[in-house]
Amino acid sequence: MQKSGSSSSLGPGGLDLTQAFFKPILNTAPPSPTKRHTKISVIGVGNVGMAIAQTILTQDLADELALVDAKPDKLRGEMLDLQHAAAFLPRTKILASVDYSVTVGSDLCIVTAGARQIPGESRLNLLQRNVALFSNIIPPLAKYSPDCILLIVSNPVDVLTYVAWKLSGFPSNRVIGSGTNLDSSRFRFLIADHLDVNAQDVQAYIIGEHGDSSVALWSSISVGGVSVLSFLEKQQIACEKETLDKIHKAVVESAYEVINLKGYTSWAIGYSVASLARTLLRDQRKIHPVSVLAKGFYGIEDGDVFLSLPAQLGRGGVVGVTNVHLNEEETQRLQHSAHTLFELQSQLGL
Known part of the structure; x- marks a missing residue:
């Protein structure tokens, strides 16, 4: 099933239409091998x-x-x-x-x-x-x-x-x-919507399992380079944990909501995966929260488990994992997420 144009490239009398349409240039050099x-x-x-x-x-x-x-x-x-x-x-x-x-x-x-x-x-x-x-x-x-x-x-x-x-x-x-790359986009959208700013100015990650045990990194959220939690503390503005948990819950449930409404998700994951393809194939070295081999990072020692961490991506794949600061609660939640996944995959017998 290769690319199809017309059913045949042959014109009257068996003449190849490509040859008839274009006059070839003789003695041309072969295409550059660097292309x-x-x-x-x-x-x-x-x-x-x-x-x-x-x-x-x-x-x-x-x-x-x-x-x-x-x-x-x-x-x-x-x-x-x-x-x-x-x-x-x-x-x-x-x-x-x-x-x-x-x-x-x-x-x-x-x-x-x-x-x-x-x-x-x-x-x-x-x-x-x-x-x-x-x-x-x-x-x-x-x-x-x-x-x-x-x-x-x-x-x-x-x-x-x-x-x-x-x-x-x-x-x-x-x-x-693809991990939590899309979850993090949803997270950035909800924070941006809450603060009435552009989502591209929000730096925020969901890491861990792409699922119910995912971890929202509240301690590292910034808007326009300003740490949100530090700003709220300096301004003595109380940020209730209930509000934060509500936003994270909305991230986890947003896919289910789309599925309930239209039967499946498609457009957001299409853009998410295309952004990963661009970063990888054009060697952009951007940081994406994607599922990588996590053993040895952030105290995760549960065997060969894959889960989402903020990773730098390039033409060779995963270049490295970003050393984002996690507070004690976030570290514990991430390790719990890793343990949940490890227990599941250990039943597969691979």
Whole structure:
């Protein structure tokens, strides 16, 4: 299912239209070997996968985009729908196939495929079904693109990032989960809305599990470079813990609210993942709260557990983890989050 234009490039009498349309320049030098060709593959063309794909296209992040899914008709339909927008988009070659060979030579592989929870199904059973699914996805990606960065978006993202790391055999710096990057964006929005400022001027992180045990780093929030909690203390303004907990609860519940209202989340995660792709592929060295191998950071010693920490990202993947100051309560909550995830993944037998 490669990129389709007209059904044939041949004109009358078998004349190739490309040759007829352009007069070639003879004795030209080959293309410069220094020119970079960027390829991104998206595995899973559901609502999340397609929101990511279209955001990548509109933001001109790839020269080539490959889509993979188990449903051939849905896959071809999505590919054609994107291709038909070619006149309105930066030039990107779009490929699609049920065969993972279409991903060969990818710089970044984004995995959104995942099993949906059946009503009444336990979290562990859902996770085990997703592990079985990942065992058919990750090895072929690693085979066809051995130097790529794996970016896991499927939920539960932290444990599945660990699973992807184990199945790929990649170094941990090249296996990343989307983690709390979106949670932190929601957090910044709610704080900005509360203070009536631009969210881009708010520095704030949610770390830990992408889920109920996530940790809001209130001690490190700043607006325009001013520490919020320190400012409130100096102004002798009481900031009730109840208000802070209410904002954090709204962050945790916001995804559920969107799902209840429209059935799924898509646009925000599309922008979130595209921002990660830009930082990684353009070596921007920006700091994002993403799921990384956390052992040895902030007193986390619970085995090889992945959870979100503020990490500097670049062309090689995770460059380092930011040494953000955590107060005692935040440290304890983060370690508890790590322990919760470790207990869950230890039941998988990987």
